[in-house]
Amino acid sequence: MRLTAPLLALCLSVLPAMSSACGGSFSSFVDGLKAEARAKGHGAAVVDQFFAPVRQDPRVLKADRSQGVFQRPFLDFSQRLISADRVKRGQSNARKYDAVFNRIEQQYGVDRGVLLAFWAFETDYGGFQGDFNTANALVTLAHDCRRPELFRPQVFAALELFEQGDFDPRTTTGAWAGEIGMVQMLPRDIIENGVDGDGDGKVSLKTSATDALMSGGAMLQSLGWRAGEPWIQEVSVPQRFDWSQSGLTVVKPTSEWAALGVKPRNGPLQNQLPAALILPQGHKGPAFLAYPNFNVYFEWNQSFTYVLTAAYFATRLQGAPVYNAGNPDAGLSGAQTKELQRKLQARGHDVGKVDGILGAKTRAAVQTEQKRLGLPADAWPTPALLARL
The missing domain is CATH 1.10.530.10 (Lysozyme)
Known part of the structure; x- marks a missing residue:
């Protein structure tokens, strides 16, 4: 899922200057979205029809706040996600859709393994694509003041898809963050990179693996993927x-x-x-x-x-061996990582949000402190480092 988390002040500075940018009553917020949609040139009847069934979904906010899986270290996380069965089914799908992957590699320069991995992790090769109402999810997250700059534009993109007959605010479902289909694409990405790979005249990311994979390849190319190079x-x-x-x-x-x-x-x-x-x-x-x-x-x-x-x-x-796990030093729990982040903040480091996740800013701060303390500066925090701090 493609998510970012800028500071709220920056979020609000780039949104339209209107009281319903985020927060406040949900019904007033929806009224603001409808007014903006009409100002963008969408017909009043279409706007009313699109927003009529929209409701706030507390399950979406709960899912957004409950991403503890990302606190797990790489070895644990990767071993949980990469099973022998997933490898076997990935290889089977590579053979089944060989002609499709050949087209993707020739047209977009994206290797089949890259898309197979996303297909596996996002929806288990299309087996579970999410059961959240997409319109509700997008409007709920746009109303929430954590990341409105990401989700507000997606609401209007979903409205565009609705006008094209490719989205139903009552029945379209997907992930809690508003992504749709086998490789989980947001509405704006579908508009900009959706591909009718099977030639039936429709971009069907939920039911056509060919459309989903071709669209994923097109999106990666648009994001700057360099053909013929490794990752x-x-x-x-x-x-x-x-x-x-x-x-x-x-x-x-x-x-x-x-x-x-x-x-x-x-x-x-x-x-x-x-x-x-x-x-x-x-x-x-x-x-x-x-x-x-x-x-x-x-x-x-x-x-x-x-x-x-x-x-x-x-x-x-694509044939690489199982990694050499080595014997890494014990890491920190989520609670310990939060403690570490607070201690790093107290020393003047910018670690972003204190969330228990070992992100890029926390790793950089850890590496700086390791150098200062004469420890191997490998950016991996240990209980010993936490004690030293």
């Missing part, structure tokens, strides 16, 4: 290494990583491509080089753990 590659790193060189902000050509002793576990390093060394659970755990295409994953989802797991699974589906 991640598992590597081994010498025991004696400057671990402060790890992290997504330190980018070097692969030749420089090779000169520092970084070696691929499968296949050659991609000659002279820029790459970053990522250590999801510190210098004693698995290690990967992240190439430019890896950054495109963050346009699909903002969770580092989800992104790395999806990227790794894509390589598995």
Whole structure:
């Protein structure tokens, strides 16, 4: 699911200057949406018909606030999501839709493993696409003041789909965050990147795997996917290494990583491509080089753990071996990570929201404190580091 979380002040600054931007009574907020829709040129009768069944859904807000799964470390998270059955079904679907994937690779330059991994994680290969009413979900999240800048435009995109006959506010369902179909795309993405892959005259992301996969490929290309290039590659790193060189902000050509002793576990390093060394659970755990295409994953989802797991699974589906898990130091619980984030804030670090999730800002702050304390600066927080702080 493609989610972002900017500061509320920034959110409000880019919204229309109207009292119903977010918050307040739900009915007044919907009235504001209807007025804005009419101002955008949508007919009054269509607007009334679209918004008539819309209701606030408290289940959506509960789901939005309950994403504790992203507090799990990479090894735990990836082992939960990547089962032998998912690998087997992914390989089976690769064969079943071989001709479709050939078209996608030729037209959009996106490897089949990438889309298979998203298809698997988002809806279990189309098996469960979500049962939340999409119109209710989008309007509920637009009304909520946490991320209105993301969801308010999607309400009007859903209205456009309704006018085209491709959306029913009463019956269209999907994920709690408003995504629809087998690879879970938001309404604006469907409008901009939806593809009628099977040639039946409709873009049917819920019922046509061909349409869903082609549309996913088109969207990834639009987000900047570089054809013919890898996304991640598992590597081994010498025991004696400057671990402060790890992290997504330190980018070097692969030749420089090779000169520092970084070696691929499968296949050659991609000659002279820029790459970053990522250590999801510190210098004693698995290690990967992240190439430019890896950054495109963050346009699909903002969770580092989800992104790395999806990227790794894509390589598995294309023949890469099971990663070397290593023997990483014990990490922190969600409660301990919140404590860590508060301590880092007290030292002047910007860690974003205190949420118990080891995100990019928290990792950067951890790495800075590890350097200060003379510890291996691998951005992996441990109980020992928490005690030192």
